[in-house]
Amino acid sequence: MDTTKFFSRLDEAFPGDPRSTDPVHPQWADLAEEVPGTTAVNALAVLNLAAQLMPVAECYVEVGAYRGRSFAAATQDVGDKRFYALDSFEAHGDRGSDARSDLERTLERYAAHADTRVVVGDAFRMLTQPGVVDRPVGVYYYDGPPGGPAHHLALAVIEPLLADEALVFVADSARPKVQQVHGDYLAEHRGWSLAARWEGNGDSPARWGTGLHALVYRRPPGASRRLTSADERRRRIQVALRGPLGSATRRVARTVPPIVSAPRRRLAPLA
Numbered sequence: 070m071d072t073t074k075f076f077s078r079l080d081e082a083f084p085g086d087p088r089s090t091d092p093v094h095p096q097w098a099d100l101a102e103e104v105p106g107t108t109a110v111n112a113l114a115v116l117n118l119a120a121q122l123m124p125v126a127e128c129y130v131e132v133g134a135y136r137g138r139s140f141a142a143a144t145q146d147v148g149d150k151r152f153y154a155l156d157s158f159e160a161h162g163d164r165g166s167d168a169r170s171d172l173e174r175t176l177e178r179y180a181a182h183a184d185t186r187v188v189v190g191d192a193f194r195m196l197t198q199p200g201v202v203d204r205p206v207g208v209y210y211y212d213g214p215p216g217g218p219a220h221h222l223a224l225a226v227i228e229p230l231l232a233d234e235a236l237v238f239v240a241d242s243a244r245p246k247v248q249q250v251h252g253d254y255l256a257e258h259r260g261w262s263l264a265a266r267w268e269g270n271g272d273s274p275a276r277w278g279t280g281l282h283a284l285v286y287r288r289p290p291g292a293s294r295r296l297t298s299a300d301e302r303r304r305r306i307q308v309a310l311r312g313p314l315g316s317a318t319r320r321v322a323r324t325v326p327p328i329v330s331a332p333r334r335r336l337a338p339l340a
Contacts, residue, residue: 106138127207216246
């Protein structure tokens with residue numbers, strides 16, 4: 070993926086500064102209106118531009134597809150490349166099955182022209198299995214839980230699969246905990262840089278929502294295509310403990326009625 074070309078051609082997608090202007094084409098606002106989701110309009114245009122410029126021999130991978138708004142946007146007018154969407158749908162609770170059905174309908178309506186593959190399961194498990202992704206990843210979009218161990222691992226598990234030069238987009242970048250994870254991860258791993266932060270200017274929150282980071286990865290000479298020992302330990306803990314525990318907690322929360330605390334009795338002051 071020629072990341073320099075991507076940034077030099079942003080003016081094809083926006084008439085001015087992307088932080089303060091709407092996309093040139095109204096199709097992204099229309100898509101956001103028609104498909105439920107959280108990815109903001111300007112981010113849709115950015116993801117599509119990246120997919121347009123991605124080499125045919127590489128692929129697009131998205132973690133956290135939900136109902137398919139951002140995934141469908143990436144595929145628009147791109148019929149010769151492969152797109153992977155990964156989601157366990159467990160984080161959406163009772164809406165998980167609905168979200169999966171909605172994703173399938175979204176792809177039928179907006180991405181029937183594209184080579185799309187939906188992988189259902191834990192991304193931290195699936196992305197380390199041989200053959201799940203069959204070519205270098207030129208563009209990666211992470212829209213999963215922001216901040217914390219899962220966010221760190223979302224970068225770690227994709228790194229071995231990335232092309233020698235790749236674009237990585239992360240949602241919710243306006244949150245301090247996301248910025249902290251990126252700072253920590255870049256300090257521990259070579260080849261990464263934070264290339265752009267799009268968090269809007271406050272005039273139109275719909276443009277960027279909770280923000281988007283664009284990271285660039287350029288594989289250093291001789292770099293391993295395996296997880297570091299520390300990241301592999303993190304991954305095993307996530308898959309064996311944190312992930313199942315989080316799923317169990319969400320299931321319990323959906324079945325236990327909310328606790329309504331009794332009003333406190335006000336005591337009269339002592340005489």
